[in-house]
Amino acid sequence: MSAIDDLVAAGRALVEAGLSPGSSGNVSVREGDRILMSGTGTRLGALGPDDIAVLDLDGRPLSGARPSKEVPLHVAMYARTPEHTAVVHVHSPSTVAVSCLEPWAAHSAVPPLTPYSLMRVGQVPLLEFAPPGDPAMGDLVRDCPFPFRGALLANHGAVVSGVDLPSAVDSTIELEEACRITLLTDGRERRLIAPAQVRALTERWGTPWSETASVS
Template identity: 65%
Template sequence: MGPARVSALDELLAAGVRVVEEGLSPGTSGNISVRDGDRILLSGTGVSLGRMRPEQVAVLDLDGRLVDGAKPSKEWPLHLAFYQRDEKHRAVVHVHSPSTVAVSCLEPWAGHSAVPPLTPYFVMRVGQTPLLPYRPPGDPGLGEDLRDSPWELRAALLANHGSVVAGTTLGEAVDRAVELEEACRITLLTSGHARRELDEVATAALARQWASPWGTRTPPPTLSAPRR
């Protein structure tokens, strides 16, 4: 008999602990979710991710309606938007990690990515990360901006707010959130210096090799409006 399958709930609770251990989620900030079939398991409102209990998890349907569990984080439109954008997205991490917040307060490096290509790992593992317009936390427009962004993406910065990252698994989504925080930290450390960025040839080669979005646009899918 093979090993027992880890449940989506267990994965979510373990990912919450890791997000805190990686220094990405100060206090009760941030929220994470995983798609499990036709359900979305999402951390509840005001929950410390590192101490999240099963009864503090909300269960939503794919239209964003609460079907069971705790009151969901007010940022649920961000999570729903990623799941609506692409069937491959199965997990979402939204955090207020220090370096991503700091870079989200700066003017973006370019339209397709607020973060410059300083290391190959950022291009390979995260890809272009556009800056979405400022909206108050919990504003449904945050989800609309993400869902309708013309850029191919699996991560974005929210102006003066933080980051949101998607993956095919929770582990991949957390890995990308960690890599994005590091890329933003390096951006801040090199700001104001005569730094070398990867050129267009190098970034294009990495993007092709690692199937990573860089400099590419994609038409958003035609979707019904999310629940307000």
């Protein structure tokens, strides 16, 4: 499959999973010294070759559609984790809802409730609010003191990177589920995965997790 085929497939998968309402969200893939990204205002479930913007690694347009305003966010994610070649940004219901709450801990807005989120994503810091498309969003990604594969953008949604698009999409779906479970258990006495087990899972799967805080 070509990079464009991968973007089309990723867009459809995100819509089918209910994570991209309307024309919200954007996806990109890094291919050599170029970034291919869904264009502004496109519906991810109906992407075609004419809907793809081609950028250089600094986010400058080279050809194709007009790029999404979230270019600074994607560029910063690639700069932060050079081995990752795909980025997904969504306004999915549960990630947006959790991004509107105070975070569970400084290193992760999402508590360790299920092994699957730990295995696929690890910790999920909450980044401060910046208006959509603001270059400050890229600065927040770069300056976050915690390692991460996925983060929540305050009052906005989620951003996730992966070694390829299928991996980034799967991790985004898992993050949405983890946020849904976080909401379902909010305000109750939670049974969290024990710190030693969190450490074992994240080490085994190579996902980031910082020192666990004693938060319920």
